[in-house]
Amino acid sequence: MFGSARRRPPKGPSNRQLANTLKAQGPREGWSKIISTYGPTFRLDASLVATCDPALAAKILYHRPHTTDRSRLHRSMATALPGLDGILFKDHDPWLQRIQTLMPALKRSKVIPYAAHIHTLAMHQVERGSGPDLAGVATALGQAVFLDHALGLVPKHPLGKALTQWLHRLETPQDRLDVPHVSLRRLARLPWYQRALKERFEQIEALVAAALPNAPEHCWGRLLHDKAGLDVTEVTTELTHIYWAYDAVHYIMTAVLYELGQRPKWRQALRQELNDALGQCPHPQREDKDKLPLCHAFLHEVQRRYPATMGVARKLGEDLSTDAFDLKAGTEMLLLLYPLHHDPERWPDPEDFNPRRWLDRPGDGRSAVAFAPFLHGPRRCIGRYLAELELMGCLNAFVRHVDLKVYNDDIPMTTDMIPRFAAPIPFQLKRLEPN
Numbered sequence: 001m002f003g004s005a006r007r008r009p010p011k012g013p014s015n016r017q018l019a020n021t022l023k024a025q026g027p028r029e030g031w032s033k034i035i036s037t038y039g040p041t042f043r044l045d046a047s048l049v050a051t052c053d054p055a056l057a058a059k060i061l062y063h064r065p066h067t068t069d070r071s072r073l074h075r076s077m078a079t080a081l082p083g084l085d086g087i088l089f090k091d092h093d094p095w096l097q098r099i100q101t102l103m104p105a106l107k108r109s110k111v112i113p114y115a116a117h118i119h120t121l122a123m124h125q126v127e128r129g130s131g132p133d134l135a136g137v138a139t140a141l142g143q144a145v146f147l148d149h150a151l152g153l154v155p156k157h158p159l160g161k162a163l164t165q166w167l168h169r170l171e172t173p174q175d176r177l178d179v180p181h182v183s184l185r186r187l188a189r190l191p192w193y194q195r196a197l198k199e200r201f202e203q204i205e206a207l208v209a210a211a212l213p214n215a216p217e218h219c220w221g222r223l224l225h226d227k228a229g230l231d232v233t234e235v236t237t238e239l240t241h242i243y244w245a246y247d248a249v250h251y252i253m254t255a256v257l258y259e260l261g262q263r264p265k266w267r268q269a270l271r272q273e274l275n276d277a278l279g280q281c282p283h284p285q286r287e288d289k290d291k292l293p294l295c296h297a298f299l300h301e302v303q304r305r306y307p308a309t310m311g312v313a314r315k316l317g318e319d320l321s322t323d324a325f326d327l328k329a330g331t332e333m334l335l336l337l338y339p340l341h342h343d344p345e346r347w348p349d350p351e352d353f354n355p356r357r358w359l360d361r362p363g364d365g366r367s368a369v370a371f372a373p374f375l376h377g378p379r380r381c382i383g384r385y386l387a388e389l390e391l392m393g394c395l396n397a398f399v400r401h402v403d404l405k406v407y408n409d410d411i412p413m414t415t416d417m418i419p420r421f422a423a424p425i426p427f428q429l430k431r432l433e434p435n
């Protein structure tokens, strides 16, 4: 309890002002203007406080009471539309039931043996040659991994197409769920919107119901059904939900290829490192980790520069005080990942894509969270190891077997809370002589 002397963070922009600033100036200039005007922590509305203060972020992410109840934002998204109400939006027993089932299957030791299969899938994309959009490569690769893990299906199974259309419905600019000034409730009230998503969800459910009995026991669908005891509708919801999470993989993988395609010197350096470290072995193994510092630095820098979301929501479970503010239990928080990853004090010249900055970085420790692409603490991403394996597998295939070029190094980004490339990225692949 703080009594009447409670210190509040300064009032920041309204949601609409925030959206307009980002839209008019883009994320780089926009966030920098907002943070320099209001400081690293400010009120967005009566009960929502935004922060990119790394010490405060660490306090919130690591302290279990602040992760126990899901935020208002999570709740409103969960129930707004069919197919969304999955694990990320759950708390208490329904969350435990799902996390305890899926987490063991996504441990580092469980996913590492999958590297060979990811390599095969990445090589299929390499074989397809040049194309009109790098995002198509990333989506096809991510989707193949998803279908295999979810239900043991091959990429051409119709579920892939149905999921793509479902996600497209959520992500097309006029339909996006995360535009700050468009109320989710308003969107969800539109009957045609609800209807279209419901129909698509029912198609997906029929495909899941047909695939489930033949799926291998270790697949996410079977685990959720057999071990967590979810019915087919709930399993379908979890799978569409995880596929939605997969959109982050597609985005980051596109960014890896995009940065690679602009940087001949890095392509050369990474190729040399991979060839020296792996010799005749087609893809990296666990024991190669220390032999690939440049590859890891490159992937870290992509994840710093391209956080999959501008911010994540949390709800304080206890009162929390910093040197400057007192925040009451129940306060809704928005942790701003983009500004956190572009703080000039921690990341000199933050807009420069400079993987070398990682080579002598000792790590951020637990005292402050300056880099959090998968978040930290009890509600961190459970797909991190699989995602990292996919990113490395993709990098390895596209560096060692082809020379990748993009023609446009100035692709704009969308300015929504979930940023994405705003235009297709045409690319050229030139086969390399075998090493």
Ligand code: HEM
Pocket: 087, 088, 089, 099, 106, 242, 245, 246, 248, 249, 252, 308, 309, 312, 313, 373, 374, 375, 378, 379, 380, 381, 382, 383, 384, 386, 387
């Ligand atoms: C580069 C790729 C990825 C990034 C950047 C990413 C990022 C994140 C972030 C930031 C969160 C926390 C969101 C929040 O609390 O509001 C999260 C949660 C989650 N992610 Fe990922 N993710 C990625 C890949 C994946 C993959 C491949 C899976 C599939 C297994 C996955 C499954 C999940 C799930 C189930 C949660 C919710 C966990 C919970 O609430 O306990 N993610 N992810």
